Amino acid sequence: MFGFVASRVARAALTIGFVVTFAFVVLRLSGDPAMLIMSVDAPPEAIEAFRKAWGLDRPIWEQYVAYAAKALSGDFGNSMRDGRPAIELVLERVPMTLAITIPAFLIKIGLGIPAGIFAALHRNSVLDRLTMTVSVAGFTVPSFVLALLLVLVFSVQLGWLPSSGSESWQHAILPIITLGVAGAAVLARFTRSAMLEVLGQPYIRTASAKGVPWRRVVSGHALPNAAIPTVTIVGFMIGSLIAGAVVVESVFAWPGVGRLLVASVANRDLAVVQAILLAIAISMVAANLAVDIAYGWLDPRPRRGRAHA
Amino acid sequence: MDKLVEIRGLTVDFAQGGRSIRALHGIDLDVGAGEAVGLVGESGSGKSVTWLAALGLLPGTASIRGSVMLDGRQMVGAPRSMLETLRGRRVAMIFQDPSSSLNPVFRIGRQIGEALGLHRGLKGAAAEAEAKRLLDRVGIANGARRLRDYPHELSGGMNQRVMIAMALAGEPDLLIADEPTTALDATVQAQILALLQEIRHESGMAIVLISHDLGVVAENVDRVCVMYAGRLVEEAASDTLFDRPRHPYTRGLLAALPALDGPRTRLVSIPGSVPEPWNLPKGCAFAPRCGEADEACHGSQPPLVPVNAAERVLCFRTRYFPDAPASQPQPVPALQDAAFREAVL
Ligand SMILES: Nc1ncnc2c1ncn2[C@@H]1O[C@H](COP(=O)(O)OP(=O)(O)OP(=O)(O)O)[C@@H](O)[C@H]1O
Ligand code: SF4
Ligand SMILES: [Mg+2]
Numbered sequence: 001m002f003g004f005v006a007s008r009v010a011r012a013a014l015t016i017g018f019v020v021t022f023a024f025v026v027l028r029l030s031g032d033p034a035m036l037i038m039s040v041d042a043p044p045e046a047i048e049a050f051r052k053a054w055g056l057d058r059p060i061w062e063q064y065v066a067y068a069a070k071a072l073s074g075d076f077g078n079s080m081r082d083g084r085p086a087i088e089l090v091l092e093r094v095p096m097t098l099a100i101t102i103p104a105f106l107i108k109i110g111l112g113i114p115a116g117i118f119a120a121l122h123r124n125s126v127l128d129r130l131t132m133t134v135s136v137a138g139f140t141v142p143s144f145v146l147a148l149l150l151v152l153v154f155s156v157q158l159g160w161l162p163s164s165g166s167e168s169w170q171h172a173i174l175p176i177i178t179l180g181v182a183g184a185a186v187l188a189r190f191t192r193s194a195m196l197e198v199l200g201q202p203y204i205r206t207a208s209a210k211g212v213p214w215r216r217v218v219s220g221h222a223l224p225n226a227a228i229p230t231v232t233i234v235g236f237m238i239g240s241l242i243a244g245a246v247v248v249e250s251v252f253a254w255p256g257v258g259r260l261l262v263a264s265v266a267n268r269d270l271a272v273v274q275a276i277l278l279a280i281a282i283s284m285v286a287a288n289l290a291v292d293i294a295y296g297w298l299d300p301r302p303r304r305g306r307a308h309a
Numbered sequence: 310m311d312k313l314v315e316i317r318g319l320t321v322d323f324a325q326g327g328r329s330i331r332a333l334h335g336i337d338l339d340v341g342a343g344e345a346v347g348l349v350g351e352s353g354s355g356k357s358v359t360w361l362a363a364l365g366l367l368p369g370t371a372s373i374r375g376s377v378m379l380d381g382r383q384m385v386g387a388p389r390s391m392l393e394t395l396r397g398r399r400v401a402m403i404f405q406d407p408s409s410s411l412n413p414v415f416r417i418g419r420q421i422g423e424a425l426g427l428h429r430g431l432k433g434a435a436a437e438a439e440a441k442r443l444l445d446r447v448g449i450a451n452g453a454r455r456l457r458d459y460p461h462e463l464s465g466g467m468n469q470r471v472m473i474a475m476a477l478a479g480e481p482d483l484l485i486a487d488e489p490t491t492a493l494d495a496t497v498q499a500q501i502l503a504l505l506q507e508i509r510h511e512s513g514m515a516i517v518l519i520s521h522d523l524g525v526v527a528e529n530v531d532r533v534c535v536m537y538a539g540r541l542v543e544e545a546a547s548d549t550l551f552d553r554p555r556h557p558y559t560r561g562l563l564a565a566l567p568a569l570d571g572p573r574t575r576l577v578s579i580p581g582s583v584p585e586p587w588n589l590p591k592g593c594a595f596a597p598r599c600g601e602a603d604e605a606c607h608g609s610q611p612p613l614v615p616v617n618a619a620e621r622v623l624c625f626r627t628r629y630f631p632d633a634p635a636s637q638p639q640p641v642p643a644l645q646d647a648a649f650r651e652a653v654l
Contacts, residue, residue: 123369201409202404202406202409202410203409203410203411203412203413205361205366205404205410206404206410206411206412206472206475207412208366208396209364209366209396209397209401209402209404210396210397210401210423210424210427210475210476210478210479211393211394211395211396211397211398211424211427211428211479212393212397212423212427213390213393214389214393220423221412224414224415225412225413225414228414298414299413299414300413300414300459300461301413301459301461302461
């Protein structure tokens with residue numbers, strides 16, 4: 001068990017290190033922050049001074065070593081725009097993002113999983129087909145299109161809800177629905193196929209043959225097995241709580257992490273972009289670890305590819 | 310003998326890709342209390358479907374007609390709640406692949422305990438003690454520890470023993486063993502069959518032993534029913550069937566049996582294969598593979614006729630080779646006269 005945990009933690013650290021390094025290199029090769037942050041007609045000396053001040057004149061590996069050394073001691077650099085610590089900028093946006101992603105997550109779970117179970121239990125019925133049609137629509141329509149549609153109906157036509165901004169709780173409703181509906185659609189499909197797979201297994205027939213009432217066959221025998229693959233996708237959804245709303249935040253002008261990311265990339269505000277990517281990597285890796293633990297708890301069978309049984 | 314189960318005209322159609330496919334064409338079959346009946350036939354002949362239909366275990370795509378009486382109660386079309394009270398309690402069923410027939414995420418003890426709770430109201434320590442006793446009964450040593458095992462921690466043979474223990478938990482009157490040993494190797498197969506025999510003699514429970522191995526069946530049952538393409542083609546006492554098989558298909562199965570103490574193999578030596586249920590020939594379903602087939606066989610469906618009180622055969626030509634041993638079928642005079650045939654049958 002200790003070996004298992006240790007190897008997982010090592011792998012998680014490696015993943016995070018890789019993401020940070022990759023982001024560092026790509027960002028520095030893809031454009032000069034000085035040109036973007038200084039005004040267009042700034043004198044060359046000023047630009048040069050800016051570069052020097054932020055260490056951009058040094059070779060990339062030197063910059064990287066300096067960055068990594070500081071990062072390991074908890075200093076992720078400052079924003080080039082307003083000089084504040086990047087991590088602080090990111091952290092103050094996190095609650096805004098969670099304010100829409102957590103309710104959306106609850107919608108995904110609360111709507112997607114029961115819909116998937118229902119559809120599987122009533123396979124090929126009218127309601128199954130309806131559920132699946134809605135679900136296909138839900139995840140093939142890009143989220144910005146769905147967002148615009150919702151705005152068109154609820155803001156422009158009906159005038160019930162604000163279309164952008166974050167002044168009141170009503171502003172959160174459309175972003176939450178957009179995120180929630182798309183995710184619920186994915187989860188419904190996934191849950192349905194996991195359930196169908198399980199319902200076709202011999203042990204389900206055994207449970208029925210030994211006299212277990214159907215409701216209990218479903219809840220007591222099928223669901224615990226169907227939960228195993230479903231956990232993976234739920235874990236992924238948890239992992240994207242912090243950064244899964246980039247498009248939606250942009251469309252609805254919701255001041256969360258996603259919008260900060262878009263703005264910072266546009267500005268080549270390197271430290272901020274990197275701090276966000278680091279946060280994304282950490283949340284993904286943590287969610288992955290949680291999935292692994294949940295797997296071990298839900299499924300007593302040894303897993304393929306796992307170091308220890 | 311008291312009739313426990315009485316199946317009459319059992320028909321099963323599966324809705325598949327917009328059409329309806331008949332898997333079972335009217336089965337008549339009785340099982341007496343405490344009796345051991347064998348059900349034999351190649352893959353796809355409808356052995357499993359017969360009993361799954363009887364217990365209401367087929368998926369919603371199946372439509373079932375006919376009658377299955379259990380102790381005077383009609384099972385076909387019965388409400389689910391009624392079937393649920395009979396399953397496991399009056400009729401239990403075990404399956405071909407024991408390892409995937411047990412729920413992989415629960416311990417053995419919990420799965421046996423569930424049946425004990427359902428059928429005998431046992432819970433907690435009482436259920437555990439009884440589960441331990443059942444494991445002991447089916448020959449699993451160290452039951453207390455095994456109850457804590459998951460199915461993947463046990464061998465196939467052990468899992469089948471667990472399945473049997475679970476079936477015994479409801480103290481049923483009838484156990485349907487659907488190819489209980491097909492997935493197991495030969496030694497284990499013999500052990501499981503011996504265990505089933507022993508339990509039957511001890512408890513007086515009736516057994517239906519389904520297999521595609523006539524050898525396995527004949528050694529373990531009183532009476533054998535041979536199925537082909539969704540029909541019962543021959544029924545006789547085991548000894549009779551071995552000594553004097555009547556249906557050409559049964560003869561083929563017997564001829565395909567290896568020497569008595571040799572290894573058992575799948576029945577392959579009848580030329581050709583079982584027709585698909587959606588592609589049945591017009592007349593006798595066995596006609597394309599039958600050495601005795603004539604024009605009439607290809608033209609119309611033979612009826613299942615009693616040869617005597619204990620034997621029934623579904624073949625036009627039964628009467629013409631009544632007492633030939635399996636290994637050397639007698640030359641059969643070609644039958645030209647359809648009217649005569651009808652008169653005879
Ligand atoms: N759920 C189902 N849907 C459609 N067709 C089915 C279904 N179950 C069985 N059948 C068909 O019914 C026929 C009889 O199947 P059955 O399982 O009873 O055969 P069997 O005699 O038990 O053979 P085996 O030795 O392979 O178990 C087969 O042709 C099979 O394809
Ligand atoms: S009815 Fe004809 S084809 Fe069918 S088994 Fe008898 S002899 Fe053969
Ligand atoms: Mg079968």
